[in-house]
Amino acid sequence: MKIRISLFLAAALLAVGSCTKRPVRPDLGTTAIDTLISNNGLACKVEYRFATIRNAAASPALEAIEQTNIGYFFLLEGFSGTPEEAAQASLREIAAEYLQDIPEQSHTYEYSIDSEISVTDTLLTCVINRWSYLGGAHGMYGTECHTYSLADGYEYELADLFSEEEQQNLAAAIHAKLCEEYEAADDEALSEAGFFPEYIAATENFILTPEGMTFHFNPYEIGCYALGSIEVSLTNEEIGQLRK
Incomplete structure (x- = not known):
């Protein structure tokens, strides 16, 4: 009789196979930042809710996942640092990119991001939700999903x-x-x-x-x-x- 292996189990087996030691379980927390940045009569209300791995230093896999998620969340390529440092770099980019033109009337933009991490067996999933209004006819929103191996930090494609x-x-x-x-x-x-x-x-x-x-x-x-x-x-x- 042929045994069918579920897609989830197949991915979990791939993760286990990449490392014989039991993966370190993440200790999850939230880095929350609420602020208002302004420039040239324009302002942007920013809300960040970043799901962080507080014990990321406990294993190379968790550290890799944390740094990758920081890059995705704050839209920073090649960044290495803490969520707080990433948030400051992100705020500077928002101010430089969206708050330069002097408007006829003052206007407040909005930019909100939150993320959630879940762990099942040897897989970690991070879901990032974005909402923003940075001008135009309506706001924009979207969801990003990323699934990693807890054994080595590899992101599945x-x-x-x-x-x-x-x-x-x-x-x-x-x-x-x-x-x-x-x-x-x-x-x-x-x-x-x-x-x-x-x-x-x-x-x-x-x-x-x-x-x-x-x-x-x-x-x-x-x-x-x-x-x-x-x-x-x-x-x-x-x-x-x-x-x-």
Whole structure:
């Protein structure tokens, strides 16, 4: 009898296989910063809620995950330092990029980010949520998902879990799920519903769960802003069918 291994378990086994010692469990906390920055008559209200690993120094894997999450959260490339130091660098970038032009009338922008970390078995998942209003017709929001191995700090990508052919099958399954949910018979009907069918594919923005896998699509990625953020979930059984 063939034994089916769930996607979640497969990733966990990969993580365990990379290190024989039991991974250090993270001690989670929150770095919270609320401030108002201003320049040239413009102001921006900033709220940060960064899910930090307080014992990151306890293992190279946790340190790698913490530094990677800091870079993602504060949008800083090649940064090395504490969340507080990253926050100050981020605030300086916001002031330099968005608060330079002198407006006819003063205006207050808003920029809010929070993150949440969850741990299941040997995998750590970090979800980052952003919301901002930095001018224009409306605010923008989005979600970023990152899954790591607690054994070595490695961040999983689709290529670690699926072959190129299987990724094409994933795209077809996501397309079929959207057609079913929005009662669309074909791409033309999806387009009428506000989707961009040619951009529907498996995204790197995913979460692994014991039940399967969830893909997150932010506004404008596969559809118009009015559709909002879109989630498509596939069960382990459905993913198993794609591997045949």
